[in-house]
Amino acid sequence: MVKEAELIHQPMKVINIGIDSFIESLKEQGVEVIHVDWRPPAGGDSRLIDILDKLEL
Amino acid sequence: MASKKELIESANKKATERIIAARPFVVDVKPAIEAVAGMKENLVCHAGPPLELDEMVPSFKMAIFGGIMWEGWAKTPEEAERLIRDGKVILEPNHHHNGIGTMYGITTPSMPVFVIEDKVHGNRATANIREGTVKALRYGCWDENVKRKLGWNRDVLGPIIGFALRECGGVDMVPLMGKALHMGDDGHNENRAANLLFSMQLIPDILKSDYSKETIKDVVDWMNTDSRFVSTAEMAVCKAITLAAHNIENCSVMTTMCRNGTYTGIRVSGLGDQWFKAPAPPVNLLFFPGYGPKDATNDCGDSCVTEVAGIGALAMAAAPAMVQFVGGKVADAVNYTKEMYEITTMKNTNWTIPYMDFEGCPIGIDIIKVVKTGMTPHINTSIGHILPNFGQVGAGMTRAPLKCFQDALEAFAKAVGV
Numbered sequence: 001m002v003k004e005a006e007l008i009h010q011p012m013k014v015i016n017i018g019i020d021s022f023i024e025s026l027k028e029q030g031v032e033v034i035h036v037d038w039r040p041p042a043g044g045d046s047r048l049i050d051i052l053d054k055l056e057l
Numbered sequence: 058m059a060s061k062k063e064l065i066e067s068a069n070k071k072a073t074e075r076i077i078a079a080r081p082f083v084v085d086v087k088p089a090i091e092a093v094a095g096m097k098e099n100l101v102c103h104a105g106p107p108l109e110l111d112e113m114v115p116s117f118k119m120a121i122f123g124g125i126m127w128e129g130w131a132k133t134p135e136e137a138e139r140l141i142r143d144g145k146v147i148l149e150p151n152h153h154h155n156g157i158g159t160m161y162g163i164t165t166p167s168m169p170v171f172v173i174e175d176k177v178h179g180n181r182a183t184a185n186i187r188e189g190t191v192k193a194l195r196y197g198c199w200d201e202n203v204k205r206k207l208g209w210n211r212d213v214l215g216p217i218i219g220f221a222l223r224e225c226g227g228v229d230m231v232p233l234m235g236k237a238l239h240m241g242d243d244g245h246n247e248n249r250a251a252n253l254l255f256s257m258q259l260i261p262d263i264l265k266s267d268y269s270k271e272t273i274k275d276v277v278d279w280m281n282t283d284s285r286f287v288s289t290a291e292m293a294v295c296k297a298i299t300l301a302a303h304n305i306e307n308c309s310v311m312t313t314m315c316r317n318g319t320y321t322g323i324r325v326s327g328l329g330d331q332w333f334k335a336p337a338p339p340v341n342l343l344f345f346p347g348y349g350p351k352d353a354t355n356d357c358g359d360s361c362v363t364e365v366a367g368i369g370a371l372a373m374a375a376a377p378a379m380v381q382f383v384g385g386k387v388a389d390a391v392n393y394t395k396e397m398y399e400i401t402t403m404k405n406t407n408w409t410i411p412y413m414d415f416e417g418c419p420i421g422i423d424i425i426k427v428v429k430t431g432m433t434p435h436i437n438t439s440i441g442h443i444l445p446n447f448g449q450v451g452a453g454m455t456r457a458p459l460k461c462f463q464d465a466l467e468a469f470a471k472a473v474g475v
Binding site for chain 1 (some may be wrong): 060061062065207425428429431459463466467469470473475
């Protein structure tokens with residue numbers, strides 16, 4: 001098992017979820033990054049999310 | 058008792074199965090007054106959802122005025138405008154008459170239209186006939202050349218094609234368009250394969266007509282010259298197909314989508330004929346030389362009925378060469394199709410994509426999935442100049458505005474008791 005102190009000194013690997021503007025700055029720093037194209041349902045609009053929830057009952 | 062979700066899924070399945078079961082044939086070409094449902098002697102049908110004259114961009118107004126002058130109801134655009142404002146000429150969307158028209162979609166009583174008949178469900182749809190490329194009435198051009206071509210369509214092209222269609226008993230379009238997808242068409246802006254297949258099927262019957270060899274040569278030449286001659290018939294096929302899915306209770310599948318440079322409008326199967334409109338978006342265009350963004354109208358035309366029926370941008374993986382016309386890379390064409398599986402209900406076994414191991418095209422755009430994912434339908438399209446008499450300025454890609462779907466979802470929720 002890797003100790004926490006050792007983990008910090010290993011190369012960073014990042015999974016970026018959602019906002020893709022973080023990817024470029026990580027890449028510029030040589031960080032290995034995988035992007036997950038995710039966004040909240042209905043763009044986070046609570047009124048529409050409420051409707052969607054009720055339609056899925 | 059079934060849950061809301063089960064009711065909606067069952068209705069959506071029924072709608073999509075009806076779309077896939079539809080079997081539209083192109084059966085005739087007739088004057089609009091005889092063939093367009095509810096056509097009147099003083100009616101001009103146009104593209105997109107309803108809008109007022111003062112909401113139209115200048116080239117759209119000229120297309121309307123041109124249609125009125127073509128019918129001989131007015132001699133000048135000013136006279137034509139007066140007839141509209143006095144209520145003597147009526148303007149209505151093509152979709153209110155089970156018709157479609159490309160770009161501004163002008164359809165007047167004497168214009169010839171393709172007649173499409175769904176042999177399974179009995180629905181009929183119509184589409185106007187293109188009168189050339191770039192400079193045409195549908196782009197708001199009005200000059201001697203446009204008038205000459207409209208006259209030729211009415212007096213020569215329409216009657217001969219109508220004769221041939223009646224002679225052969227109609228052209229079965231679902232297998233033809235499926236084959237065309239395998240040959241590199243997308244069915245919206247790339248139609249060369251369907252055009253070839255349609256022409257080859259009709260030419261033997263065209264040759265049976267009593268028209269002179271010279272006239273027949275002109276017609277066949279035209280079917281070759283306008284590589285998208287058949288495109289409006291394909292669009293009316295899509296209209297007939299989507300009619301089969303319209304007006305199904307609890308169904309959240311979109312059955313109409315269209316634009317007119319001012320608005321994009323959609324209709325939903327379970328919500329009848331109610332429109333949900335939002336400002337038409339700009340198109341990310343590849344411009345013809347000499348034109349730029351300030352020249353272009355926003356998204357326009359009834360032609361995106363193809364996307365509603367699961368082809369066009371939804372089938373761009375079948376037509377990768379199209380990116381040379383609308384911009385982007387081949388991978389983009391494939392991704393447009395892949396993304397659309399996220400917002401559709403089924404894969405169309407009639408229309409498949411070779412590059413994707415003959416996966417069915419995504420079909421049945423579900424407004425619930427659109428709002429949930431925020432992914433609206435991709436659309437590939439031509440675009441005209443915002444001013445009259447310039448014509449087409451380019452082609453490109455856009456997406457339907459999310460607001461139409463959000464508003465439709467709210468109405469749908471009320472309709473199903475949520």
